[in-house]
Amino acid sequence: MKRARGEDDSNSVDRISELPQGILQQILYHLSQEEAVRTSVLSKSWRYNWCTRPNLDFSDRSFFKGSKQYFLSVVDETLQRYRDQRLCIEEFHLCISLDDSDPASSSFLEKWIPTLATTNKEQGSVSTYPPSVVFEAELLQDLQVEELTLDRKAIDRIIHFKHLKKLHLLDVCIEAEIFQNIISRCPLIEDLFVEDCRGLRKIEVNDLHCLKDLYFTDYEVVEGDEECCSIEVYPPSLETIKVNYGNLRLSKGAVFCNLNHLYLCGVELLLDRLSSCKFPSLEYLSIVYCEGLRGIKLFMDAPNMVDFSYQGDFIPSISFASTSTEWKSDINLHLCDAPSLWSVKLRKLLKSLSQFQIFLWIIQEDDDGDGDGDGDSDVDGDGDGDGGGDGDGDGNGDYDDDNGDGDADVDADYDYDGDGDVDYDGDGDGDGDGDGDGDYDYDYDDGGDGDGDGGYDYDDYDDYGDDDDEHIIQENINLVQDKGCDKPVVVETLQIQWCSFSDIPSLFNGALCVCRPRNIGPYYRRSWEKEVVCAEKILMQRESGDDQDDQLRQLWLQDLEE
Amino acid sequence: MAAETGTPTTLTLKSNDDELFSVAESAAILSVTIRNMVEDGCAGGVIPLDNVDGKTLASVITYMNGISAIPADEEKKKSYRDKFLSDKDFETLADMVLAANYLNMSCLMDAVSAKIAQVMEKKSVGWVRRKFGIENDYTPEEEAAVKEEHKWTFEGVETDDDN
Missing domain, CATH: 3.30.710.10 (Potassium Channel Kv1.1; Chain A)
Structure with a gap:
């Protein structure tokens, strides 16, 4: 079927007007009320198409120029017409702001809601002050209430919402008792959204046997503030649970047979009961900054996991029931401590996830607050305690950042002297190493650099000592090469983000002690290109370089193959 | 099966x-x-x-x-x-x-x-007519009358007629 076509993708043959009414109604269904009505101007055949569309969708927010009165009259006339012509309204969406000084709106609602008694689907969105008539809309399927207080008066007229499937409370001031009262009259709720509701410290939805999606979010509890809201659920029906800053209380041994998504953020209550529950359908698990995970050993009986993500400032102890499916885990660690303090835990975590694809992202946080990001701590990164390395883990691996000893000669020069000749600083001091031992001598020096040699010159870092660097890094390499210790875990991608340059070697070494990345990077460090290049060189040297590095590389490849 | x-x-x-x-x-x-x-x-x-x-x-x-x-x-x-x-x-x-x-x-x-x-969506009447090849069979007076009838739907969309 060939048709003449306009030049600019416009059609010169009018096909849309010829589509059957049923299809046109389907198209109009997807338009907003005003856009659907506006099609009446297109041509005579379009004049009344919109009049019979099965859904009505009114929002006073779209009446940005018109008055409230005009909005009310448009809604009123439209409803009147549908009623007069006995047209079916399958869906009715109404979004309206109400307040005490606006009795007209309330009286219209009093009139409309009984009119809608025959409507199949209703959605209401009310804000500020709900006339209690809203709670008489028996056929209501979806109710959103925003920014208001629900008190005893408001629930006076509440009837059984036999059809309410979705209840969304946003910024509503409501007490637990009132909340329970409302919930008890909505037995068929499938989606429950509770966002930022002040006064609500307890949610018990054990009786909602149809509840599929539970979304709870609260303001982040500040220290000394009131306690987190406690949430009790009925496990069998739930498919999705998202909790932000609430305390999920689980009964011991609960079986979440339908739960597919579990997202926990900022949960303070100890999550040890998770270990006793069963999650046969769980595919997606996210744990974000949950203090409730600290200090416990979590075991997840979730044999169908697809995606696990963790984000936090400590390394959790978590393991999973063995699964038949392939899944991936994103581990996103914001760590303040030096690698020597976390590498053992990280190794344990990675080992427990090792049958799966791991994407690891380590972010070194600046913890000391002095703004230089140096961490001012033990950054030897030797992963002591793992059976390799020097075992002491300190004493020789400390960067002296604030020594103020005037060692202006040791900053901002990077000396990759593993190969014995790469001297970036040009100041001659780096070559003294030249031992071909494959270690990395980090020499931060810009004092008296000014040599125009194109060497790296970082003025910001003029106070790092480098005396121990060589030693530290050598120890790490020893550790890496130590076959006696646990095999490092293969990870798909390792990303490292650092706060200060001094973190780079320790971070890389710390991470590489416990894992073998297939891919490294990208790096994130406030667009410091030179440092990225520098870091890459470190890694390149790990892979190629001199004899000893070759061995290292072979070892690495061997690990990857295994 | x-x-x-x-x-x-x-x-x-x-x-x-x-x-x-x-x-x-x-x-x-x-x-x-x-x-x-x-x-x-x-x-x-x-x-x-x-x-x-x-x-x-x-x-x-x-x-x-x-x-x-x-x-x-x-x-x-x-x-x-x-x-x-x-x-x-x-x-x-x-x-x-x-x-x-x-x-x-x-x-x-x-x-x-x-x-x-x-x-x-978010297109003017003129644009939609051109795009879909819909012929405007209203007289200017008729069109003005329909627009007036639903004037609330034309708030803020007059400008994009040439888009």
Whole structure:
């Protein structure tokens, strides 16, 4: 079927007007009320198409120029017409702001809601002050209430919402008792959204046997503030649970047979009961900054996991029931401590996830607050305690950042002297190493650099000592090469983000002690290109370089193959 | 049925311009029309689809295969539909919505209707007329009267007439 076509993708043959009414109604269904009505101007055949569309969708927010009165009259006339012509309204969406000084709106609602008694689907969105008539809309399927207080008066007229499937409370001031009262009259709720509701410290939805999606979010509890809201659920029906800053209380041994998504953020209550529950359908698990995970050993009986993500400032102890499916885990660690303090835990975590694809992202946080990001701590990164390395883990691996000893000669020069000749600083001091031992001598020096040699010159870092660097890094390499210790875990991608340059070697070494990345990077460090290049060189040297590095590389490849 | 015999059953569909297409039964029964035929046992030979041309049917079959390969994950299905429809012009969309209607495929029907609606969204009356080749058969007076009747719908959209 060939048709003449306009030049600019416009059609010169009018096909849309010829589509059957049923299809046109389907198209109009997807338009907003005003856009659907506006099609009446297109041509005579379009004049009344919109009049019979099965859904009505009114929002006073779209009446940005018109008055409230005009909005009310448009809604009123439209409803009147549908009623007069006995047209079916399958869906009715109404979004309206109400307040005490606006009795007209309330009286219209009093009139409309009984009119809608025959409507199949209703959605209401009310804000500020709900006339209690809203709670008489028996056929209501979806109710959103925003920014208001629900008190005893408001629930006076509440009837059984036999059809309410979705209840969304946003910024509503409501007490637990009132909340329970409302919930008890909505037995068929499938989606429950509770966002930022002040006064609500307890949610018990054990009786909602149809509840599929539970979304709870609260303001982040500040220290000394009131306690987190406690949430009790009925496990069998739930498919999705998202909790932000609430305390999920689980009964011991609960079986979440339908739960597919579990997202926990900022949960303070100890999550040890998770270990006793069963999650046969769980595919997606996210744990974000949950203090409730600290200090416990979590075991997840979730044999169908697809995606696990963790984000936090400590390394959790978590393991999973063995699964038949392939899944991936994103581990996103914001760590303040030096690698020597976390590498053992990280190794344990990675080992427990090792049958799966791991994407690891380590972010070194600046913890000391002095703004230089140096961490001012033990950054030897030797992963002591793992059976390799020097075992002491300190004493020789400390960067002296604030020594103020005037060692202006040791900053901002990077000396990759593993190969014995790469001297970036040009100041001659780096070559003294030249031992071909494959270690990395980090020499931060810009004092008296000014040599125009194109060497790296970082003025910001003029106070790092480098005396121990060589030693530290050598120890790490020893550790890496130590076959006696646990095999490092293969990870798909390792990303490292650092706060200060001094973190780079320790971070890389710390991470590489416990894992073998297939891919490294990208790096994130406030667009410091030179440092990225520098870091890459470190890694390149790990892979190629001199004899000893070759061995290292072979070892690495061997690990990857295994 | 496929699950019982162990080998996937294939159906043969014939377009109104006599092109033949093979499609797995499991994908084809996304169409309620075809499913009914299968259930009634009349899908043994060639299934003639008199209201769908070959080009459109090929496209619909691509969709059937694509969407049925995705496990029950509504988000992934939605993103597949979006991608599938993203490069289709209105001619194709109109053919597909008619085919989806005829084949009784509510998910495709809904997706294509939404896509067509999306083209009309936030556009002026003049733009929509040009885009879809709709002839304005109102007199200027009549048009002004209709606009006046629904003047609230024209707030803030007068400016894009040339877009």
